Amino acid sequence: MRILKIVLCLLVFANTTANFAQDFTADWTGHYSYLDIKDVTKSQEKLYVAATNAVFTYDFISREIHTISTINGLSGDDITTVLYIEDKSILLIGYDNGLIQVYDEIDNSVFSVVDILEKQTIPAASKKINQFYRFEDVVYISTGFGISVYDINQLEFGDTYYIGPNNTQINVNQTTVFNGFIHAASSQGMYKGELANPNLIDAAEWQSINANNWVGIQKVQDNLYAALSNNKIYEVVNSNFIEKTTIQGTVSDFKSVDNHLVITATNLVKVYSNDFSEVYSTIIDVSEYSNLNTALIANQDEVFIGTKAIVNSGNAGLGILKTSYFDQDVYEEIHPTGPLKNRFFQININGNHLWGTHGGHNAILNFEIGDYRRTGLSYFNSEEWDNIPYKTFNESVANPFFLTGIVINPFNVNQVYVTSYGSGLIELTNREITNYFNQDNSTLSPFYSNFYLTSKAVFNEDGELWVMNGRVDKPLNIYSNNQWSSFSFQDVIPDPFDENGFFDTVFDDSGNFFLGTHRFGIIGLNKNGNNITFNHLSEEEEGMPSPSVKTLTIDNNGQLWLGTDKGLRIVYNTDQFVNGEAEVDNIVVLDDGIARELLFQQYITDIEVDGSNNKWVATLDTGLYYFSSDGQETIFHFTKDNSPLPTNDILDVDIDDVNGIVYIATDKGMVSYKSEASKPQVTLENAYVYPNPVRPNFNIISDKVKIRDLSENVNIKILDIEGNLVAEAETNTNSRFKGYNLEIDGGTALWNGKNLGGNIVASGVYLIMLNDLDTFETKVLKVMVVR
Known part of the structure; x- marks a missing residue:
């Protein structure tokens, strides 16, 4: 096996923009993983790489990397194949659900072709786009139902060929044109149809030349090669199949590139000349690295290999590995900065530190299936991602499975704790694993064998770490001053096996502790x-829409907001709840004059409170809501259709209180939104205004002048140099999104440059008078406006 000498190339430059698709680059940022590669294509100057649901380009000369994602108009769905058409300067992107998107590199626009996606006569499972093959001015699209013909001049569909017996739908993996015939490799055989035949929509006009399961067919100069599902490679001569070789491992890609045949299998890449002479071969030890998924050659001797994660071992993908014919022991790792995986389970942010887990439990707190058992942690420092792969945990921790919850120590942001369903609680300091706690060195105990249900951990204001552990006699474990203690919940949960665990935890300002459970509703203690004094509510008769409480948060007024799988509730007095007067209320809003319950029967996954006490509410199926502080006004409702969210299933949200950035985690990637809302400061000491000066090229109306680090209750007056009042605002009166020229959002005020008459102010110096209405502290700022 070849041992890789990997040189990391992690370059990131400005994203491209979209014109026809809505441009979200001003307020949104994408945080997608580019480690698992689906397909790769090229032009003379660039490599075009399809990751799971985003694309990046790599310039062969400058080595610059640019990303194209939902921020630029991509759908966020799972990509299956790409093809760059150089003379048209367009990139075709095919998806698992049948969607096709066309990225125009000249004007950086993206538009969608939904004909296959919306075709009702084709089953959803058969709409997958398997391959694009360009011949002259048409592209033959191999799909799960047959072949579609797409005119790249008119950008519209022509015929569709259902080539199965009696025009039935069959899965076509690849097509190519050779000696006047369209050849189609399908799971039910190899077919060919005469290119000049005007009646190819009739399956009877297609000849079946072999009945096996074919995964690929490629024309290489004057030769035709095919790949069988058993990994045998054949040359096709006059419809006869001549065996050439057998590839070790599963063939994952079969390409014709620059008059060469490029074959990618699980752990190898082979390149053959047109007469099937081997010119390049590499074998990679997949136990140490990643599976290989696709490859191509460029610039005569360079090889670009796309990798993907190995689920069973936890090895992450490596993006693109670049090597050459003449230096096969050195591999350069190429991909944009990004997290380990697109699927986030929980995120936690404090200052410039953002951490994310990718494992987790399912909706009833049992072990999650799929590739969530062996994951790692993703870490973002506000500029780039610096992740910790699973194998790092596996070297130090026994059974680091299902890394689920994560909490940053508020007293030491360089220390984090991660809950694991396999090893209990893992401690990291300065991104190094420094300890892990289980039954041997803590009060944490497994519910079975070496498996734990430690799903949540949270710090209280005294620096104690409270850790919840399900299906055990003492589920509450407290770590304080290097000592552990544990407490029973028998008063509320008599049989610990009646409750799998706990979804969310939170403290109020009085030190009361609240937990969300699956079967026992909300518990306050x-x-x-x-x-310990307990109280809980779970029944419909007690006002609860469901006993499954998914998320909890305390807002700036000390009210407890809780989300269930069937709606939203509020506890207005948390002290009364714990002391025996448990009560929850819903929120009633008027919709076209009709009273209705806010988010009735909605599955709520998270609730976060920003600096203005407004609420960000994440849901499954319906996206992300941004409500006013009392829930009576919907300020924003972001969905996949009106924002760069890759899906309407939001798993977690967290807010950078300093910069007002909202991070939105889904199972298809994370995006962030610049809300401008920030947390109020204790004093006005550090208040400042930007940009300053305001230059003519700054769009003051839309981008606005920001006054940051305000205290909680202020009056702001903006005066011209002669002392005339230009604008005025006051906390709780001139709130944001109400149409004021000067508005206050938490610790930030925004001014659109207009005066009391609604006109944009003239060039000059303006005084900003700040007055704290509670402490009477004052501060004066100056801003210069140049028009």
Whole structure:
């Protein structure tokens, strides 16, 4: 096996923009993983790489990398194949669901072709786009149902060929044109149809030349080669199949590139000349690295290999590995900065530190299936991602499975704790694993064998770490001053096996502790020494829409907001709840004059509170809501259709209180939104205004002048140099999104440059008078406007 000497190339430059698709680059940023590669194509100057649901380009000369994602108009769905058409300067992107998108590199626009996606006569499972093959001015699209013909001049569909017996739909993996015939490799055989035949929509006009399961067919100069599902490679001569070789491993890609045949299998890449002479071969030890998924050659001797994660071992993908014919022991790792995986389970942010987990439990707190058992952690420092792969955990921790919850120590942001369903609780300091706690060195105990249900951990204001562990006699575990203690919940949950675990936890300002459960609703408790006072609500008769409470948060007024799988509730007085007067309320809003319950029967996954006490509410199926502080006004409702969200299933949200950035995690990637709302400061000492000066090229109306680091309750007056009042605002009166020229959003005020008359102010110096209405502290700022 070849040992890789990998040189990392992690370059990131400005994203391209979209014109026909809505341009979200001003307010949104994409945080997608580019490690698992689906397909690769090229032009003379660039490599075009399709990751799971985003694309990046790599310039052969400058080595610059640019990304194209939902921020630029891509759908966010799973990509299956790409093809660059150089003379048209367009990139065709095919998806698993049948969608095709066309990226125009000249004007950076993206538009969608939905004919296959919306075709009702084709089953959803058969709409997958398997391959694009260009011949003259048409592209033959191999799909799960047959072959579609696409005119690249008119950008519209022509005929569709259902080539199965009696015009039935069959899965076509690849097509090519050779000696006047369209050859189609399908799971039910190899077919060919005469290119000049005007009646190819009739399956009877297609000849079946072999009945086996074919995964690929490629024309290489004057020769035709085919790949069988058993990994045998054949030359096709006059419809006869001549065996050439057998490839070790599963063939994942079969390409004709620059008069060469490029074959990619699980752990190898082979390149053959047109007469099937081997010119390049590499074998990679997949136990140490990643599976290989696709490859091509460029610039005569360079090889670009697309990799993907190995689920069973936890090895992450490596993006593109670049090597050459003449230096096969050196591989350069090429991909944009990004997280380990697109699927986030939980994120946590404090200052410039953002952490994300990718494992997790399912909706009833049992072990999640799929590729979530062996994952790692993704870490973002506000500029780039610097991740910790699974194998790093596996070297130090026994059974680091299902990394689920993560909490940053508020007293030491360089220390984080991660809950694991396989090893208990893992401690990291300065991104190094420094400890892990299980039954041997803590009060944490497994519910079975070496498996734990430690799903949540949270710090209280005294620096104690409270860790919840499901299906055990003492589910509450407290770590304080290097000592552990644990407490029973028998008063609320008599049989610990009746409750799998706990979804979310939160403290209020009085030190009351609240938990969301799957079967026992919301539990509130107060710990006084070793004595715990409990109360809980779970039944519909008690006002709960469901006993499954997914998320909890305390807002700036001390009210507890809770989300269930069937709606939203509020506890207005948390002290009364814990002391025996448990009560929850819903929120009633008027919709066209009709009273209705806010988010009735909605599956709510997270609720976050920003600096203005407004609420960000994440849901499954319906996207992300941004409500006013009392929930009576919907400020934004972001969905896949009106924003760069890759899906309407939002798994978690967290807010950078300093910069007002909202991070939105889904199972198809994470995006962030610049909300401008920030957390109010204690004083006005650090208040500042930007940009300053305001130059003529700054769009003051839309981008606005920001006054940051305001205190909680302020009055702001903007005066011209002669002392005339230009604008005025006050906290709780001139709130944002109400149409004011000067508006206050938490610790940030925004001014659109207009005066009391609604006109944009003239060039000059303007005074900003800040007055804290509670402490009477004042501060004066100056801003210069140049028009």
